[in-house]
C-alpha cells in the first residue's frame with residue numbers, strides 16, 4: 512500500500528488547531544491540546560500501556576514548530592517546552608485524527624479521562 516503523505520499542513524495558531532490534507536484526499540483536524548496529550552514519545556507513552564502518562568491541563572498549549580522528519584513523520588514542538596514527539600503519518604492519518612469521521616474513536620476521546 513503506498514504511504515499516505517501530507518499534501519498541505521495548515522496551523523491555525525490562534526484557534527489552536529492543525530489541519531492536514533493527505534494524498535488520499537482525506538482532511539484531518541487536530542487540536543493542539545489533543546496532539547500534545549497524544550504525544551507518542553517514549554517519555555509520554557512509556558514502554559507498556561500501563562506506563563503511559565495521563566497528560567492533563569494542556570488546554571492552552573500551542574504548537575511552536577512543526578518539522579518534517581524524513582518521509583514518514585512530523586516532529587511537533589509545543590510551547591510548554593516538549594519537543595520529543597515524532598508523529599508518524601500513519602498514526603496521524605488513522606488514529607490521531609479528530610475529523611468528523613474519526614473524532615469519535617477511543618483514541619481521539621482519550622483526553623476526557625483527565
Ligand SMILES: [Zn+2]
Nearest residue numbers: 550552555596
Ligand atoms: Zn512526549
Ligand SMILES: [Zn+2]
Nearest residue numbers: 539608610613
Ligand atoms: Zn479523519
